Amino acid sequence: MKQDLFLNSLTRKGVSRRNFVKYLLAGSSLSISALSKLNASIYQSIKDLNQDFIRDEAPDGVYWDAIRDKFLFQDGLIMMNNGTVGPMPKPVFNTLIKTFKVQATSPVHMYTYIPRKKEEIRSRIARFINATPDEVAVVRNTTEGMNFVANGLDLKPGDEVLLSSMEHPGGTHPWKIKEERFGIKVTQVPIGLPPKSADEFVGSFEKAITPQTKVISVSHTVYISGLISPLKELCRMAHEKGLLVAADSAHGIGMLDLDMKELGIDFFATSPYKWLGAPTGVGVFYVRKQVQDQLWPTITTSGWNQPTARKYETLGQRADALVIALGEAVNFQNYIGKSRIEKRIKSLAGYFKQELKKITGARLHTSEDLYLSGGLTAFSIEGVEPRAIVDYVRQKYNIVIRTVGSREKGTYGCRVSTHYYIHHREIDMLLEGIKKIAGQRT
Numbered sequence: 001m002k003q004d005l006f007l008n009s010l011t012r013k014g015v016s017r018r019n020f021v022k023y024l025l026a027g028s029s030l031s032i033s034a035l036s037k038l039n040a041s042i043y044q045s046i047k048d049l050n051q052d053f054i055r056d057e058a059p060d061g062v063y064w065d066a067i068r069d070k071f072l073f074q075d076g077l078i079m080m081n082n083g084t085v086g087p088m089p090k091p092v093f094n095t096l097i098k099t100f101k102v103q104a105t106s107p108v109h110m111y112t113y114i115p116r117k118k119e120e121i122r123s124r125i126a127r128f129i130n131a132t133p134d135e136v137a138v139v140r141n142t143t144e145g146m147n148f149v150a151n152g153l154d155l156k157p158g159d160e161v162l163l164s165s166m167e168h169p170g171g172t173h174p175w176k177i178k179e180e181r182f183g184i185k186v187t188q189v190p191i192g193l194p195p196k197s198a199d200e201f202v203g204s205f206e207k208a209i210t211p212q213t214k215v216i217s218v219s220h221t222v223y224i225s226g227l228i229s230p231l232k233e234l235c236r237m238a239h240e241k242g243l244l245v246a247a248d249s250a251h252g253i254g255m256l257d258l259d260m261k262e263l264g265i266d267f268f269a270t271s272p273y274k275w276l277g278a279p280t281g282v283g284v285f286y287v288r289k290q291v292q293d294q295l296w297p298t299i300t301t302s303g304w305n306q307p308t309a310r311k312y313e314t315l316g317q318r319a320d321a322l323v324i325a326l327g328e329a330v331n332f333q334n335y336i337g338k339s340r341i342e343k344r345i346k347s348l349a350g351y352f353k354q355e356l357k358k359i360t361g362a363r364l365h366t367s368e369d370l371y372l373s374g375g376l377t378a379f380s381i382e383g384v385e386p387r388a389i390v391d392y393v394r395q396k397y398n399i400v401i402r403t404v405g406s407r408e409k410g411t412y413g414c415r416v417s418t419h420y421y422i423h424h425r426e427i428d429m430l431l432e433g434i435k436k437i438a439g440q441r442t
């Protein structure tokens with residue numbers, strides 16, 4: 001009865017951001033079925049919202065404010081760094097607690113009911129990225145997926161792998177260690193800041209290919225510049241030459257309306273805790289069916305020789321609550337709609353770019369082309385220390401952004417993530433802060 005009263009008050013009023021700890025404690029005292037009811041009521045309210053905005057493709061304002069209420073942000077925090085770690089919406093958090101509760105109260109369900117549930121989630125993820133369930137492995141993060149690619153392919157000494165010049169360490173070092181241990185050759189191909197077109201990007205790789213090249217391994221979502229690499233065009237070119245293509249798409253899932261078949265990619269690793277709202281500790285690793293016989297599993301126990309991507313998931317006992325919460329994160333985004341989310345993210349980024357360009361000395365490191373960019377925007381302002389901007393906007397407005405890149409390589413700047421829950425007025429505050437610091441230039 002007491003729980004029902006609590007549940008009603010939460011669902012009626014929404015949870016005050018000040019009461020996060022209360023929510024957490026109350027959540028852990030709720031029964032498993034009460035937590036499920038709570039999620040159902042949150043989803044019902046999103047369905048109602050969708051009805052209210054049925055004719056709006058990418059509604060602004062009220063719709064997104066209401067969606068933001070489904071999160072548990074600390075009071076006043078304006079999180080514009082999903083590129084590092086993003087927040088979990090309430091249903092994901094509730095499901096996490098609920099599943100840990102299953103282990104605490106009835107561990108037997110962890111090896112009876114939960115494995116079946118995980119298979120359902122694999123299918124849900126597959127639908128979400130337009131793959132088949134046999135092509136999806138739930139791993140721990142992008143770094144793990146990229147290591148699986150580098151470790152699992154049979155390459156001979158002298159075989160070459162092309163990377164871009166702007167890879168994340170998680171996409172570079174798996175190949176670097178293979179170079180040291182097995183004598184493969186790793187070549188970094190310079191890409192623009194930003195490239196002017198998909199052709200320019202693909203052309204740089206095409207020119208760099210030698211008879212020894214076997215693999216192209218690139219960031220899909222370039223963490224330094226916010227570039228969305230044109231994978232479809234890259235794969236088309238590479239496949240014509242018999243090469244394999246791997247993508248580090250750490251930021252892709254939850255930011256972009258992903259479609260593996262459309263991209264034609266062979267290996268694709270992504271981290272759903274950035275933009276999808278999943279907890280840290282789970283990642284998605286896609287391996288195209290036709291190339292699975294070329295990729296050995298790296299971590300093994302029984303099951304490593306099965307003919308599906310499940311063979312890349314033989315990692316021993318896992319924190320399955322994370323996997324179940326990942327399934328909930330997919331649900332949450334499905335209620336809003338992948339394409340609506342991508343549009344919203346890109347329109348916020350577009351607004352930020354448009355206004356930023358008006359500041360004297362501003363330089364966008366991210367393309368303005370909607371095909372070559374997403375929710376990450378990197379920039380610098382001539383004569384301004386990026387760190388000064390990051391620190392000022394945090395202290396003045398509680399806006400979280402970050403510095404990125406390297407001074408020596410000319411890529412140093414600030415990076416802003418504009419997820420769907422960010423409001424235009426918050427972008428205006430950020431711009432005001434940037435102008436203030438830029439105005440102090442001597």
Ligand SMILES: Cc1ncc(COP(=O)(O)O)c(C=O)c1O
Pocket residue numbers: 083084141142143144168170171219221222223248249250251271
């Ligand atoms: C482009 C890119 N690749 C790889 C990673 C590593 O991600 P994870 O730590 O989830 O493996 C990141 C992390 O920010 C990234 O931005």
